């Protein structure tokens with residue numbers, strides 16, 4: 243049994259075929275899902291999807307790309323969303339200096355505000371980091387009581403170690419399976435009690451579906467790749483990653 247710890251189920255192609263998406267996932271033994279919000283509107287959509295389905299949990303947050311668009315009261319909206327039982331984390335938050343869709347100073351401000359919410363509510367965070375290793379580490383270090391997950395990890399081993407040392411988990415997505423990726427070498431060094439798997443659907447479809455719209459069932463291919471990297475049976479990776487997700491997000 244696997245948990246897709248990061249998917250965006252409110253995207254049209256996924257939500258319009260949710261029953262099909264979930265039953266195809268079940269065939270691949272992916273049975274629980276975390277629907278991650280990237281702005282207030284989408285976080286509300288995650289909440290309503292999760293309220294309708296016991297196997298789906300949700301998070302509320304503002305993605306660095308959306309940081310430029312926050313309106314007054316956005317932090318209150320996250321606090322309100324976090325009151326619901328199916329809401330298990332704050333995020334996705336973070337920094338993306340690859341695309342810099344929001345100004346870096348705005349990204350940092352919105353990231354910090356969400357770290358404060360997580361600290362205040364004693365909830366885990368889901369963070370996104372692209373080409374921003376040093377600044378992400380600096381922000382995380384300022385909130386030492388908070389833990390969470392480095393979603394869609396794509397940095398180097400030193401950065402992974404910095405996150406691990408601060409108590410964070412490392413989550414791998416489809417890019418772990420890409421040809422010539424540096425990530426298998428990194429993944430090999432991550433302790434099995436600190437690793438998670440995800441799809442980031444509808445993005446980043448793993449091999450053998452690379453380039454096509456992704457869906458949560460394909461967490462399976464990420465987990466199989468991890469098993470191959472660690473040279474252990476798939477069932478063992480499934481057990482570890484599921485236990486880790488249950489513990490981090492306090493799933494019931």
Ligand SMILES: [Zn+2]
Pocket residue numbers: 334370371393394
């Ligand atoms: Zn992301």
Ligand SMILES: [Zn+2]
Pocket residue numbers: 248250278334442
């Ligand atoms: Zn995402």
